[in-house]
Amino acid sequence: MAHGTQVQEIRRNAGGKLSLALSSGQTLEADLVIMATGIRPNIDFLAGSGVSVEPGGIPVDDRMQTNIPGIYAAGDVAIGPDILAGRTASDTSASxxxxxxxAVDHGRIAGANMAGHETHYPGSLLLNVLDVVNLHCASFGLWRDEGHDTTTVFNASRPIYRKYVWHEDRIVGALFVGPIDDVTMLNDVGMVKGLIQTQQPLGDWAAYVKANPTDVRRAYVASGAAQALIGRTLLGAPARDRAYRVDGKTPPAWDKTATHGPLVSTQSEHYRELNPTPTPGIGKAE
Ligand SMILES: Cc1cc2nc3c(=O)[nH]c(=O)nc-3n(C[C@H](O)[C@H](O)[C@H](O)COP(=O)(O)OP(=O)(O)OC[C@H]3O[C@@H](n4cnc5c(N)ncnc54)[C@H](O)[C@@H]3O)c2cc1C
Structure with missing residues (x-):
């Protein structure tokens, strides 16, 4: 481990390894170099402007407005609402x-408010999805939070790794690592992200997911996360026809008991009526 020094040069040596020359004069050999430099906002130009700044950026409210009415900040430079605010003791309300x-969400919210359409942002979700030497890796929310219940699945031979971080009966963070052709993992990544984003309480299904961490789908459907996601638009505009067709035809009537209900309805009030409860006995952990 080398601290307080910088990499000045990276060369491949005769043995095929990477050789790193550090500003301290030290040389390190490595098979792989991963650069992670962090971020630093370029906000010096705001000095003396009256816009409040912090070392990490410009604090904004849930309309992306700074401390000065009519001045907005968005994207990397903004410290905005966090969708998981208040979920855990170590959590902050703004990030x-x-x-x-x-950045896209911030820009849309700021733009709508600047144009006079008052819109409030529920908050951003920290996430990363990347391919690391042919392994798909994904992280969501408070994945490294200490002191919380976690559910971990690990199989080095495939290789597969999963971790869910719990706050009561909600998933507040997750990590996934798996082969790039693991379709099951890719489906579950989307569903777990939806559970974190909507913060749907899982009730009895929390125990089920803890006992069956690779069977997320039932809990996802039962929690109503899909309805919560489909019924929500960032700027609050009415949902449009989802073009859901059965045998090429539009289903004749919206039926809130049907599993396809949220795919068919264009009426936002229908989503509010939907409050599915877990089907007792189905797949429950004893
Ligand atoms: C190497 C790298 C890889 C990334 N990979 C991913 C990824 O895989 N997935 C992902 O979601 N995000 C990724 N990001 C982050 C993503 O690029 C940023 O979150 C996003 O671009 C932020 O958008 P922004 O508009 O806030 O800022 P930027 O895209 O940085 O735009 C800010 C602009 O403002 C300009 N500017 C700065 N100061 C001034 C000034 N004083 N006057 C006028 N103009 C100014 C800058 O030149 C720049 O063009 C990555 C970032 C980097 C650096």
Whole structure:
């Protein structure tokens, strides 16, 4: 471990390994170099402007407005609402999640408010999905939170790793590592992200997922996370026809008991009526 020093040069040596020359004069050999430099906002130009800044960026409210009415900040530079605020003791209510989805959300919310359409942002979710030497890796939310119930699945021979971080009966963070062709993992990544994003309480299904961590689908459907996600638009615009067709035809009537209900309805009030409860006895952990 080398601290307080910088990498000045990386060369491949005769043995095929990477050789790193550090500013301290030290040389390190490595098979792989991963650069993780963090982020630092370029906000010096705001000095003396009256816009409040912190070392991590510009604090904004849930309309992306700074401390000065009419001045907005969005994207990497903004410290905005965090969707998991208050979920855990170590959690803060505002974060700078320097990722593209947050920047897009921020920009849309700021733009709507600047144009006079008052819109409040529920908060961003920290997430990363990447391919690391042919392994798909994904992290969501409070994945490294200490002191919480976690459920971990590990099989080095495939290789597969999963971790869910719990706050009461909700999943507040998750980590996935698996082969790039593992379709099951890819499906579950989306569902777990939805559970974290909507913070749907799982009730009895929490115990089921803890006992069956690779069977997320039943809990996802039962929790109503899909309805919560489909019924929500960032800017609060009415949902459009989802073009759901059965045998090429539009289903004749919306039926809130049907599993396809949220796919068919264009009426936002229908989503509010949907409150599915876990089917007793189905797949429950004893
Ligand atoms: C190497 C790298 C890889 C990344 N990979 C991913 C990824 O895989 N997935 C993901 O979600 N995110 C990724 N990100 C993060 C993502 O790029 C950022 O979150 C996103 O671009 C932020 O958008 P933004 O508009 O807030 O800022 P930026 O895209 O940084 O745009 C800010 C712009 O403002 C300009 N600017 C700065 N100061 C001034 C000034 N004083 N006056 C005028 N203009 C100014 C800058 O030149 C820049 O063009 C990555 C970032 C990096 C650096």
């Amino acid at each position: 700078a999640h320097a990722i593209q989805p947050t």
